[in-house]
Amino acid sequence: MKLKLVKEIIHSVCYSNSIDSNKKQVTNQNEKEVVVLASIIEYTKASGDRLESVMSSIHGFLVPTATNQPEQKMIFRQLFDEKSCTYTYLLGCEVTKECVLIDPVLEQVQRDFELVNDLGLTLKYAVNTHMHADHITGSGYLRALSGCKTIISESSGADADIHINEGDTILFGAYTLDTFSTPGHTNGCFTYYLKNQGLAFTGDALLIRGCGRTDFQEGDSRTLYHSVHEKIFTLPDSTLLYPAHDYKGRTCTSVEEEKRLNPRLTKTEDEFVDIMNNLNLAYPKQIDVALPANKVCGVYDIPKEILEQN
Numbered sequence: 327m328k329l330k331l332v333k334e335i336i337h338s339v340c341y342s343n344s345i346d347s348n349k350k351q352v353t354n355q356n357e358k359e360v361v362v363l364a365s366i367i368e369y370t371k372a373s374g375d376r377l378e379s380v381m382s383s384i385h386g387f388l389v390p391t392a393t394n395q396p397e398q399k400m401i402f403r404q405l406f407d408e409k410s411c412t413y414t415y416l417l418g419c420e421v422t423k424e425c426v427l428i429d430p431v432l433e434q435v436q437r438d439f440e441l442v443n444d445l446g447l448t449l450k451y452a453v454n455t456h457m458h459a460d461h462i463t464g465s466g467y468l469r470a471l472s473g474c475k476t477i478i479s480e481s482s483g484a485d486a487d488i489h490i491n492e493g494d495t496i497l498f499g500a501y502t503l504d505t506f507s508t509p510g511h512t513n514g515c516f517t518y519y520l521k522n523q524g525l526a527f528t529g530d531a532l533l534i535r536g537c538g539r540t541d542f543q544e545g546d547s548r549t550l551y552h553s554v555h556e557k558i559f560t561l562p563d564s565t566l567l568y569p570a571h572d573y574k575g576r577t578c579t580s581v582e583e584e585k586r587l588n589p590r591l592t593k594t595e596d597e598f599v600d601i602m603n604n605l606n607l608a609y610p611k612q613i614d615v616a617l618p619a620n621k622v623c624g625v626y627d628i629p630k631e632i633l634e635q636n
C-alpha cells in the first residue's frame with residue numbers, strides 16, 4: 327500500500343463519497359475511524375516506517391475529520407477574461423481552506439490570486455484542461471506567486487509539476503476532481519468531474535451549444551465526437567457543465583441540455599465531421615505566442631511586460 331492510497335482512503339471515507347477501498351459504503355463515524363486507522367496500520371506495517379512519521383505525513387488530512395464538521399458548502403467562483411472569453415474556476419474547501427484554480431489566464435493572475443487570499447484560501451493546484459492556443463495560461467505565474475503545483479495531462483505534451491492520466495484524482499480539502507481524457511480539440515484535453523457536487527469542467531471539449539474546433543494542434547472531429555458522447559454525455563443528465571470559453575455571455579449548461587440542444591453534437595458522427603470541416607474560423611490571434619508559452623506552462627519565465635504591469 328502507498329501513502330497516496332492511505333490519503334485517498336481518508337479523503338474518500340471522511341470527506342467525499344464515503345466509499346472505502348473495497349467499494350463499501352461507510353457512513354457511521356466510528357466505522358469511518360476504523361477504516362482510516364486500518365489503512366494507516368496496514369501502510370505502516372508494509373512500509374516499515376515509524377508510526378510517528380506516518381502520522382506526521384498524514385496529519386493535514388486527519389485534522390478536519392477530528393472535528394465533527396457540519397455539512398459544508400464548496401467555495402465556487404466563475405471568473406472571466408474578456409480578451410480571450412476564457413472562464414477560470416476557483417474551487418475551494420471551507421474546512422481545510424485548500425483551493426484549486428482551473429484554467430487561469432496569465433493577465434488575470436493578480437485578480438485571481440487576490441481572490442484566493444481574500445477568501446483566506448491556500449492555492450494547492452493550478453490546473454489546466456489542456457494546452458490552450460488562444461491565451462497564455464496563468465499557472466506558471468501562480469506557481470511563482472503561491473508555491474502551488476501546476477497540473478496538466480501527460481498527453482498534452484506540456485511541462486508541469488504534475489502530469490495526470492485518465493482516472494487520476496485531484497484532491498483538495500474535502501473534494502475530489504475525477505479526471506477523464508476527452509481528446510479531439512487537442513490530444514491532451516481533459517474534463518474534470520466533481521461527482522458529489524454534480525459539476526464538470528469540460529475545457530474546450532464541449533462548449534455551451536458548441537464544442538472546441540478541431541482544425542489545428544492535434545484536432546480530430548471524430549475523436550471529439552466520441553469523447554463527448556462516450557465520456558461527457560454519459561454523466562448524469564443533471565450534471566452542470568462549465569466550459570473554458572463562451573463567446574455569447576452564457577455561463578453554464580447541463581448534460582441534459584447539450585444532449586437535446588447542441589447544434590453540432592446532436593447530429594450523426596458524419597454530419598458532425600462535415601460541420602467541423604466547414605466552421606471557417608479565423609485562427610486565434612494569440613496562437614503564435616500562446617502555444618510555445620503553454621508548452622512550458624508550469625515553468626516558463628513570466629513575460630517582463632506582465633511582471634511590469636503588476
Ligand SMILES: N[C@@H](CCC(=O)N[C@@H](CSS)C(=O)NCC(=O)O)C(=O)O
Binds near residue numbers: 460530607610
Ligand atoms: N477569436 C478567438 C478564438 C476563437 C476560437 O477559435 N475559439 C476556440 C477555443 S480557443 S482555441 C474554439 O474552439 N472555438 C470553437 C467555436 O465554435 O467557436 C481568438 O482570436 O482568440
